[in-house]
Amino acid sequence: MNELQQSIALRQEGKAEEAIVLLKKITNQEPTHAQAWYQLAWAHDNLGLERDAVPYYEKAIQLGLDKEDQAGAILGLGSTYRTLGEYTQAEKWLAQGIQLFPERREFEVFYAMVLYNLGKHTEAMQRLLIQLADTSNDSNIVDYQKAIRYYADQLDRVWE
Template sequence: MKKLEIAVELRKEGKLKESNEILISLVKEYPNDPIVNYQCAWSFDVLGLEANAVPYYEKAILIGLPDKELQGAFLGLGSTYRTLGQYEKSKEVLEQGLVKFTENRAMKVFYAMTLYNLNEYSKAMEILLYNLAQTSSDENIQNYRKAIEFYSDKLNEVW
C-alpha cells in the first residue's frame, strides 16, 4: 500500500501532521486493516494526541496484528493509558502484552512505570533493577550485577 509507505516515511522525516492526515484517510478507506489502524494510532501518539490514539490501538489489537506490530501496539496502548492517568487499564494491557511477549524489555520498563503510578513501588523497582543489571554494558553495573539482581526484590529487607 503506497500511501501507507508514504505516511510512515513522512513520520520518519518529522512531518507528523502530514503523516497523520494520510493515515486518517487510509483508516476511512480501510477501516478493518490492522496495520493501518496501528499506524494511525502511532501517528496520534507522536503528535501528543494520546486520547485520539486509543481507539485505533484497540481496534488494531482486536483485529489482529503480526507479532512485531502487536508488541508495539500493546506497548503503545499501555503507555497511552498511563499518560492519560488510566493506570489500571495500562497495567491490564501491558500484562496482556507481557504474557505474549515475555522477553520484551521495553514493555517491562513501561509496565514498571505504570506500577509506580499505582504505588506499587517495590515491584516497579524490582523490574527496573533486574532489567538494568541484565542489559547494562556499564562496567561498574556489571561488576555488581549479581548483587543488584539479588537485592532487586528485597529492597525493604534489613539484615
Template sequence: MNDLEQAILLRQEGKMQEAIELLQEQALQEPDNAQVWYQLAWAHDSLGLEREAVPHYEKALSLALSGEDRAGAILGLGSTYRTLGQYAQAKVWFEKGLSEFPENREFEVFLAMVLYNLGEHAEAMKRLLVQLVDTSRDKGITDYSRAIRFYADQLDRVWE
C-alpha cells in the same frame, strides 16, 4: 508507493497532520486494515494527541496486527494509558505485552513505571534492578550483579 507507505513516509518526515489525513482516508476505504489503524494511532501519539490515539490502537489490536507491530501497538497503548493517568488499563496492556513478548525488555521497564504510578514502589524497583543487571555492561554493575539481583526483591528487609 501505496497510500500506507506514503503515510508512513510522511510520519517519518515529521509531517504528522498530512499522514493523519491520508491514513483517515485509507481507514474509510480499508476499515479492516490493522496497519492503517496502527499508523493512525502512532501519528496521533507523535503529535501529543494521546486521547485520540487510544481508539486507533485498540482497533489495530482488535484486527490481525502481529509480530513487531503488535508489540509496538501494545506498548504504545499501554504507554498512552499511563500518560493519561489510566494506570490500571496501562498495567493490563503492559502485562499482556510481557505475556505475548516475554523477550521484549521494554515491557518490563514500562510496567515498572506504571507500578510506580500505582504506588507499588518495591515491585517497580525490583523490575528495574533486574533489567539493569541483565542489560548493563558497566563493570561496577556486573561486578555486583549477584548482590543487586539478591537485594532486588528484599529492599525493605533489615538484617539484624
C-alpha cells in the same frame, strides 16, 4: 511507494498531520486495514494527542497485526493509558505485553513505570533493578550484577 508507506515516511519525517490525513483516507477506504489503524494511532501519539490515539490502537489490535506490530501497538496503548492517568488499563495492557512477548524487555520497564504510578514502588523498583542487572554493559554494574539481583526483592529488608 503505496499510500501506507507514504504515511509512514511522513510520520517519520515529523509530518504527522499529513500522515494522519492520508491514514484516515486509507482507513475510510479499507476499514479492516490493521496496519493503517496502528500507524494512525502512532501519528496521533507523535503529536501528543494520546487520548485520540487510544481507539486507533485498540482497533488495530482487534483487527490483528503481525507479531512485531502487535508488540508495538500493545506497548503504545499501555504507555498511552499510563500518560492519561488510566493506570489500571495501562497495567492490564502492559501485563498482556509481558505475557505475549516475554523476551521484549521494554514491557517490563513500562510496566515498572505504571506500578510506580499505582503506588507499588517496591515491585516497580525490583523490576527495574533486574532489567538493569540483566542488560547493562557497564563494567561496574556487571561487577555487582549478582548483588543487584539478590537485593532486588529485598529492598525493605534490614540486616542486623
